[in-house]
Amino acid sequence: MNRLLAAFFVATLGGACGSISTPAGISTADSGAHQEARPHENENENGNEHMHAFVSADEWTKVLDDPARDEWQRPADVLHALELTPTMIVADVGAGTGYFAVRLARAVPAGEVIATDVAPDMVRFLNERARHEQLPNLRAVRATHTELGLAPRSVDRILIVHVWHHLADRVDYARSLAAALRPGGRLFIVDFNLEGRRGPPANMRVAPEVLVAELEEAGLAARVSLVALPDQYIVEASLEPLEQQEPGST
Incomplete structure (x- = not known):
C-alpha cells in the first residue's frame, strides 16, 4: 500500500494514539495505537508497518471519542x-x-x-x-x-x-x-x-x-x-x- 495512503488510514484510526483499549473483536496484530499501555508496540524495526485493524467507524468511535x-x-x-x-x-x-x-x-x-x-x-x-x-x-x-x-x-x-x-x-x-x-x-x-x-x-x-x-x-x-x-x-x-x-x- 502507498505509504501516504497508509498514513491517512492511520490518521483515521490513530487520532487517539496512546494508552487506550482496542474495540472488542479487533485483532491486535499491528494495531499499536490502540493497545492498552503499550502504544505502537507491533511496529517493525523501521517503524513502517503501522497499519490498524479496521472493523467499522461505529466500533472505533468507542475508542476515539472516549471522554477519557x-x-x-x-x-x-x-x-x-x-x-x-x-x-x-x-x-x-x-x-x-x-x-x-x-x-x-x-x-x-x-x-x-x-x-x-x-x-x-x-x-x-x-x-x-x-x-x-x-x-x-x-x-x-x-x-x-x-x-x-x-x-x-x-x-x-x-x-x-x-x-x-x-x-x-x-x-x-x-x-x-x-x-x-x-x-x-x-x-x-x-x-x-x-x-x-x-x-x-x-x-x-x-x-x-x-x-x-x-x-x-x-x-x-x-x-x-x-x-x-x-x-x-x-x-x-x-x-x-x-x-x-x-x-x-x-
Whole structure:
C-alpha cells in the first residue's frame, strides 16, 4: 500500500494514539495505537508497518471519542491555539470519527468544517454524526493518497493530528497543505513529544524543530506553539510571516 495512503488510514484510526483499549473483536496484530499501555508496540524495526485493524467507524468511535481522551488531548487548548472566528472555513485532515471535527464545527457556527478521510466508513459515520448532532456546517469528504479533498486557497485553518510522524514525503505533503490555505490562513500540526508515555516508538517520532524545518522547506513560516499539552506539541505554520508569540497570549 502507498505509504501516504497508509498514513491517512492511520490518521483515521490513530487520532487517539496512546494508552487506550482496542474495540472488542479487533485483532491486535499491528494495531499499536490502540493497545492498552503499550502504544505502537507491533511496529517493525523501521517503524513502517503501522497499519490498524479496521472493523467499522461505529466500533472505533468507542475508542476515539472516549471522554477519557479529553484529559490528555485537551481539545479546548488545541482549539484555543487555532484562534478561530465564527465565520472561518476549517479543514480537519484525517478526521476519523470526528473527535475534533464536531468541536471545530461548534466553534465556527457561521463557517464550515471540511473533515477529510480516506476510509469510506469514517466519511459515512461522520456525515451521519453531523446530522444527528445538528451540525449543518460540518461535512465529511473522501480523500485519497494523492488528493487531499481540499480545493486550492479554500480554507482559513487546517488541523492535522497524529499524522506527521507517519508520512514518508513530508515536505511534499506540506506543500499540498499550503496550497489549500487562503491568504492569512494557518496550518496547525499536533504530534507527539520525543519523550512521553504515549505515541510511536522513538525511531518514528519527529522532533518539533525538524517539523518546523520541513514546513519552512515547503515555503511556510513555522514555529512551535507556546500551547503546551501533556504528551504532544503543536506546530503552527503560515504562508505569511507569523506574529511574535507572547506567553499567555494563546
